[in-house]
Amino acid sequence: MPTLDDVARAAGVSKSTASRALSRPALVAPETVLRVRESAERLGFVPNRAATALARGRTGVVAVVVPTLENAFFTPIIGGAQRRAAESGLQLTVVVNALRHDADLEALTQLSAQVDGFLLTAPLGSESRTLAACQLKPTVLVDREIPGVSSVIADTATAFAAVARHFIRRGHRRIALVGGSNRSWQNEQRTEAVSAATRGLAELAILDPMPPTFAAGTEVAPAIADRDVTAVIPYATALALGIIFALGARGISVPDDMAITIERQVATALGLTTMPTIDVDGPELGRTAMSTLHDLMTRDTAETAARLRLPVPVLYPAGG
Amino acid sequence: MPTLDDVARAAGVSKSTASRALSRPALVAPETVLRVRESAERLGFVPNRAATALARGRTGVVAVVVPTLENAFFTPIIGGAQRRAAESGLQLTVVVNALRHDADLEALTQLSAQVDGFLLTAPLGSESRTLAACQLKPTVLVDREIPGVSSVIADTATAFAAVARHFIRRGHRRIALVGGSNRSWQNEQRTEAVSAATRGLAELAILDPMPPTFAAGTEVAPAIADRDVTAVIPYATALALGIIFALGARGISVPDDMAITIERQVATALGLTTMPTIDVDGPELGRTAMSTLHDLMTRDTAETAARLRLPVPVLYPAGG
């Protein structure tokens, strides 16, 4: 592996000039910059990240912490974050904390020595512990808000409320909401939003917290059937699919006997053209979060925390 | 952040002794080791990875390259690999190459300066280019075999063949195989295995390559119906679900009118107790691959490449 010294020698300049030519070209004569770049190119020079990290005191790595990889909700976020990180020359390390919300702080403290920033997606820990973790390094929260910390959330609460209102307009008077972990901030937001939207207009059955899996959907389906509701709002796609399947097995047909809301793309595939659909843009969420984090890391002045709320579009069936 | 110097001072030893006490304790008097460890603990010392990497010439980071995160097949692998990596004190960086099989080599060359090893999952590139990439750093292939390179694969080919034989025993004479990208090594293996298993016993309809999505399943379903087959072997769970849905919409019921094989857990959730199921252990696949890679990285002698083939259990319905 060629080093900066080799490049410098080849270009006939000192190591320091070579360094500046490559990383801060404004400080070097244009013609020299060209020579250095050409040598670097020719030798196939790739700067050693460890050395750069050591000298600069920054690693160029950001950690993305996800509760689990089994929920398909998180992977698009990771993908979007990774693309955005690559654009800024940042590496991305993925950490799965297996929903152990209470072990976050120690692990993150260890990690904080190795990375420049954190992207915490849907952290479940208590507000105080999470806040402590956020103070280790520049941090952006995804799908959770904590006062004083930058965050980016997909506004599914508003979308769910809109769906609930749509169902009410369509005459539904008993609606079920199937949520996730009750330690989840988003889940709380959604429950409140839907409760507010239905209050006085329809009865809302809030079912037990369910993991976002197909199996969980089949498991909760009987409860839905028993509650005698006519519309369901499940919080995750796989869960929704499980529900549709299991209801079908009990002779309850979607959409004929039961209304449901589901991710746009899946609805199209299923031919569920009469149901309202929502459309969370996971990659965009990840990209925005990473972008915000990058700002946070480069900006020296610790200005006020950004609180972004990405709208989640709701599409109503053509019939209005 | 406390440095090794601080720890050494606190323990009343030199920096070099402190370093050895922490990383090669056999070289230091036991009582000294204790003192150093105690000081490190008390100060909350966390070794600076960049410095270690620079001094040792190894980064302690391995890259996991996946074609995409949208296929639920890969995420459990990443999870398993991450857990195993953490056990060995390795960080894991996830790289998504967006199926651009021809851009692998350049990107990996860049990356190779920053990591100690590669886990290439299901690389689609040509054998020669992939082989070139494998020579940059210790590499373990997942779900692809190339002579001379260590690899770990889930033996779905054998499992699929077993399923095909099961279908034949049950009297099926027209079977459809729905595969993925025809650039995929695994896909090729599976196609061959199933072809061999059915040869002379049943007609095999090999359908067009499909992405592993629900939507693709609904798309390919008409072709399945038209081919007049009685059993389907789809290569991905989401795809299978899409097929079941869409067949159902056309009045073809699974399992009454059509046999299908599907992932164990989903089959249970669906109540498909009469269908053979397969059970790929993604986390185990990732863990084994990372384990193999770790061996490769620590072993100095470049011995013969490991070629692991994890069996994929097939469970037949209770009725035999």
Next chain:
DNA sequence: ACCGGTTGCGCAACCGGTTGCGGTGACAGT
């Protein structure tokens, strides 16, 4: 008391970039 062999530790060089500071030469202004 002398000696070869351990054992335990410190000195200082090194990994490969980055950057503060000082030196050099060109050029304009008087």
Next chain:
DNA sequence: ACTGTCACCGCAACCGGTTGCGCAACCGGT
């Protein structure tokens, strides 16, 4: 010709661990 400015560049120190080498103390054996 003399000096002040400024753009450009090199020297060397530094980031924080790791490790080869050498020194000192201590061991049992003759």
